[in-house]
Amino acid sequence: MSNTAKKLLAFLLAAVMTLSCVTVLSSCADNGDGGDDTQGEKSTAEAATKDVYSELEKTKFGRSFLILTRDDYKDNFYIEAYGAEGNDILDDGIYERNQVIETDFGTTIEIYEGGDYIAVNSAVMSQVTSGLDEYDTFTSHKYTFSSCAQNNYLMDMNSVETIDLTHPWWDAACRDNLTVYGKTVLMTGDILPSSLQASSNFVFNKKLLRDLEKEEPYDAVKQGKWTVGLFNELSADVTNDLNGDAKIDYQNDRYGMTTWMMDVPYSMYYGAGGMFVTINEDGAPELSFEQEDMFNIYALIYQGLITQQAYYVTDGSIYMTTYDPFIAGRALFCDMTLSKLSFLQDMEQDYGIIPVPKYDEYQKEYLSFVNGAAAMVGILNTEKDAEFVGTILEAMSAYNYVHITPNMYEIVTKLKAARDPQSSEMVDYLIRNRIYDFGYWFDLAITDVVRQQLMNKKAEISSAVKSATKSSQNALKKIVKAYESSDR
Numbered sequence: 073m074s075n076t077a078k079k080l081l082a083f084l085l086a087a088v089m090t091l092s093c094v095t096v097l098s099s100c101a102d103n104g105d106g107g108d109d110t111q112g113e114k115s116t117a118e119a120a121t122k123d124v125y126s127e128l129e130k131t132k133f134g135r136s137f138l139i140l141t142r143d144d145y146k147d148n149f150y151i152e153a154y155g156a157e158g159n160d161i162l163d164d165g166i167y168e169r170n171q172v173i174e175t176d177f178g179t180t181i182e183i184y185e186g187g188d189y190i191a192v193n194s195a196v197m198s199q200v201t202s203g204l205d206e207y208d209t210f211t212s213h214k215y216t217f218s219s220c221a222q223n224n225y226l227m228d229m230n231s232v233e234t235i236d237l238t239h240p241w242w243d244a245a246c247r248d249n250l251t252v253y254g255k256t257v258l259m260t261g262d263i264l265p266s267s268l269q270a271s272s273n274f275v276f277n278k279k280l281l282r283d284l285e286k287e288e289p290y291d292a293v294k295q296g297k298w299t300v301g302l303f304n305e306l307s308a309d310v311t312n313d314l315n316g317d318a319k320i321d322y323q324n325d326r327y328g329m330t331t332w333m334m335d336v337p338y339s340m341y342y343g344a345g346g347m348f349v350t351i352n353e354d355g356a357p358e359l360s361f362e363q364e365d366m367f368n369i370y371a372l373i374y375q376g377l378i379t380q381q382a383y384y385v386t387d388g389s390i391y392m393t394t395y396d397p398f399i400a401g402r403a404l405f406c407d408m409t410l411s412k413l414s415f416l417q418d419m420e421q422d423y424g425i426i427p428v429p430k431y432d433e434y435q436k437e438y439l440s441f442v443n444g445a446a447a448m449v450g451i452l453n454t455e456k457d458a459e460f461v462g463t464i465l466e467a468m469s470a471y472n473y474v475h476i477t478p479n480m481y482e483i484v485t486k487l488k489a490a491r492d493p494q495s496s497e498m499v500d501y502l503i504r505n506r507i508y509d510f511g512y513w514f515d516l517a518i519t520d521v522v523r524q525q526l527m528n529k530k531a532e533i534s535s536a537v538k539s540a541t542k543s544s545q546n547a548l549k550k551i552v553k554a555y556e557s558s559d560r
Contacts, residue, residue: 123474124239124241124470125467125470125473125475128467130176130177131463132177132178133177133178133179133460133463134178134179135178136179136180137179137182137209137464138182138184138206139182139183139184139207139209139210140186140196140211141184141185141186141192141210142186142189142211142212142213142447143185143186143187145211145212145264145266145447147162148166148265148266149166149170149183149211149468150166150170150182150183151163151166151167152167154168165475165476165479166265169468169475172471173464173467173471177463177464179464184207189212189213189215189216190215192216193212193215193216193219193220196210196216196220196225196226197225199452200224200225200452200453200454205452205454205457207452208451208455208457208460208461208464209450209452209465210450210452211448211450212447212448213445213446213447213448214445214513214515216258217258217448217514218515220258221257221554222514222550222551222554224554224558225452225453226257226450226451226452227451227452227453227455228254228255228256229256229257229450229462230255230256231458232451232458232459232461233459233462234458234459234462234463235462235466236466237259239466239469239470241262241263241472241473242259242260242261243259243260243261243506245505245508246259246260246261246448246506246508247259248351249350249351249508249509250513251351252351252356252357252510252551252555253354253355253356253556254355255555255558258449259448259449260446261469262470262472262473262476263465263468263469263472264447264448264449265472265476266446268503269409270410270445270446270447271409271410271442272338272339272342272407272408272410272428272440272442273408273425273426273428273498274303274406274407274408274425274427274429275398275405275406275413275426276288276404276405276426277401277404277405277421277422278422278424279401279422280310280326280401280404284309284310284404286306288424288494289306289424289426290424290426290494290497290498293427296430296433297433298426298429298430299429299430299431299432299433300344300376300432301432303376303405304372304375304376306404306405307376307382307404307405308328309328310327310328310380310404311325311327311380311381312325314402320381322383322393322397325397325402326397326402326403327382327402328376328380328382328403328404329377329380329382329383329384329406329407330382330384330385330397330406331382331383331384331385331394331406331407331408332384332391332407333385333391333526334388334443334523335407335408335443336373336377336384336407337373337522337526338441338443338519338522338523340369340376340428340429341369341370341373342439342507342509343428343429343430343438343440343441343507344369344372344373344430344431344435344439345365345430345431345435345439346361346365346366347360347509348511348512348516348518348519349509349510349511349516349548350510351510357510357548358548359511359518359541359545359548361518363537367533367534367537368431369431370522371531373522374526378526378529378531383397383403384526392415394406394408395408395412395415395416398416398419398423399419401419409443409445410502411445424492424498425495425499425502427440427498427502428440428441437504438501438502438504439505440501440503440506441507442508444513516540516547517540517547518540518541518544519544520540521536521537521540
């Protein structure tokens with residue numbers, strides 16, 4: 073066997089071992105200091121050996137299961153043919169899952185592609201206001217959550233007897249942070265492989281790091297020392313006018329960091345332990361953050377992005393240029409979601425994958441912000457056979473948990489895009505503690521202050537925080553009132 077083949081085999085084994093031992097989207101405890109996680113190893117080892125899908129009670133329903141979905145979420149649920157051109161291991165796995173479930177439960181899985189999220193929202197509203205029961209379930213993203221949840225279009229999934237959201241194939245963090253008065257109207261988990269790919273991460277250029285005589289941060293991650301301060305230190309002197317034309321531009325010069333306005337403000341703020349809304353003991357969402365903590369986190373992010381002249385793309389129409397300097401070998405770090413790693417597959421220089429940095433070494437866990445593009449699944453409030461819908465959703469989730477999730481590393485990184493076995497170890501950190509802020513999912517003004525102030529290069533944010541806090545409190549009252557008055 074050649075050295076190249078041996079390296080690839082070792083890499084594959086590392087990847088499979090890492091992901092097969094991750095209970096995806098559940099909240100595992102992270103010791104943060106690089107020590108043993110005995111409980112986590114025990115629970116994930118059990119998950120790897122126990123076929124929970126086979127233990128489900130199989131009922132023959134003799135009816136179809138129709139899913140309304142955004143066009144770009146279709147592949148979570150439906151693949152036309154096994155082994156078709158362009159299929160990867162995930163596509164073929166989804167196809168096989170549907171064949172098994174259709175046979176076991178006497179159903180036919182059908183898809184209705186509704187277009188973008190606006191079109192999906194309109195279809196949901198139309199069905200519910202008309203009292204129809206055409207779609208059994210649907211999936212969309214953040215803006216569906218906020219609009220449909222407040223308008224009583226969605227059923228409380230906890231009220232469905234055949235759904236148990238405490239099962240490990242449902243995302244515990246999503247459930248805990250987006251449940252109001254015990255009502256959970258949209259959820260994610262193993263049922264939606266694309267949701268995992270909405271997790272935030274950093275990548276770094278290994279060659280450039282060596283050329284600058286800086287150490288790779290892998291060991292710092294494992295030791296719990298990968299912090300915003302260390303990131304700022306590593307990237308501090310990197311941005312440089314390479315061609316000497318007295319200006320820094322993304323087509324010719326070098327950057328310590330390159331990123332987009334809709335990713336990094338959130339990934340770094342939440343990665344540093346920031347949070348705006350929590351669910352209190354009564355089950356209600358409330359603003360809950362310390363201004364001093366917010367100011368401190370913002371100051372560190374401002375230093376790394378603005379003071380140190382990162383390539384911070386603030387124009388949404390050209391966001392793809394975010395990756396150009398990094399792919400060309402002219403950026404040390406790049407912030408992105410796992411779904412965007414495929415953009416790097418033709419990059420000539422090697423790169424590494426790491427979690428978003430913590431605030432400091434005292435922060436226990438690495439935290440991965442879940443982008444608003446993450447898919448969610450729900451049941452319309454007019455559904456007349458919720459038990460049937462719940463049964464199929466649970467079956468899909470359990471099957472994925474056993475047969476699909478263990479292969480997710482290959483899908484997420486495309487294997488050819490991941491350049492070293494250390495990156496496979498990092499995946500566990502990326503998906504172990506995913507963050508959902510109720511305020512972000514409902515577009516409260518306070519959750520957008522960091523992004524807006526960075527875009528305007530404002531070092532001082534106290535006045536913006538004061539104004540946003542007031543408007544957010546008022547908006548939150550209306551959201552709570554909508555939940556209180558709902559008949560889900």
